[in-house]
Amino acid sequence: MPPRTAQSLTRVPVAEASAGPYSITTGPDGALWLTLVHAGEIARMTPDGRVDRHRLDSASCGPTVITTGPDGALWFTRTQDHRIGRITTDGTAASFPTPTPDGGPFGITTGADGALWFTQTRADRIGRITTDGRLTEFPLPVTGGFPSAITAGPDGALWFTLNQADAVGRIALDGAVTVHPLPTAGAAPVGITRGVDGALWFVEIGAGQIGRVTADGRVTEFPLPDRACRPHAIVADEEGGGCWFTAWGTGRIGHVTPGGRFEEYELPPPAAPAPEPHGLTVGPDGAVYVALEVGEVARLRR
DSSP states (O other), X not given: OOOBOOSEEEEEEOSOGGGOEEEEEEOTTSSEEEEETTTTEEEEEOTTSOEEEEEOXXXXXXXXXXXXXXXXXXXXXXXXXXXXXXXXXXXXXXEEEOSSTTOXXXXXXXXXXXXXXXXXXXXXXXXXXXXXXXXXXXXXXXXXXXEEEEEEOTTSSEEEEETTTTEEEEEOTTOOEEEEEOXXXXXXXXXXXXXXXXXXXXXXXXXXXXXXXXXXXXXXXXXXXXTTSOEEEEEEOTTTSSEEEEETTTTEEEEEOXXXXXXXXXXXXXXXXXXXXXXXXXXXXXXXXXEETTTEEEEEEO
């Protein structure tokens, strides 16, 4: 399927390519907040393209996934030094060490209980941190599963991907875990989000598919037109229904409807170096913003 032409698609430089923009979210101040994973920084970008960068206390801490917390601050994982970070909208940063010293925290989201929940890729654990810094960990019944992205579900629980176990997991607020194996071997799910239809939608980077799982565990998979496109992150399209996702392998942004119909948009210009799209978010203006590891943010209006 050839990519479609967006009504408006632009790329805005935010950092040098070596800084590595990775995750992006809409902050409580109406700005876009990004992790610069290789630079050890958090960046703030306004919709008109102004960028401010905040250096963290360690250049090698590996800030990875960022989300807006219930306290009006931004919370993020520090994968390389195994801490959870917090930064206020005025740029004041703090961090908290996880109980497992080498857990490799990755995904993070706000739960229904008002705490932040995060995955630990190297420790087979899900962590929980309150806004005042109190940490708890819950072991998973899967060894070597590589828990990756995590999101709040419609049932009050947290849902997460198990990249190396080809499964999606659910953890209740009391720590009870259920694992739902996927039909496709080698699916390697990464990103996951709660869709506007109340189901959980996720991407299978290994199989080139978009998956959907209902709260009772029923899984549906939708093969992408290019199975080698390496879908990476996914976010709900609150305005138009369905979900937006990044296709890291082909340098495109994709959209999937609730019925499984796809559209894809190529990031201009289609030339080297490859844009490497990773995290994405719907901004305050309704456009889709995508972190490109080559040092830019793409803005798409369909």
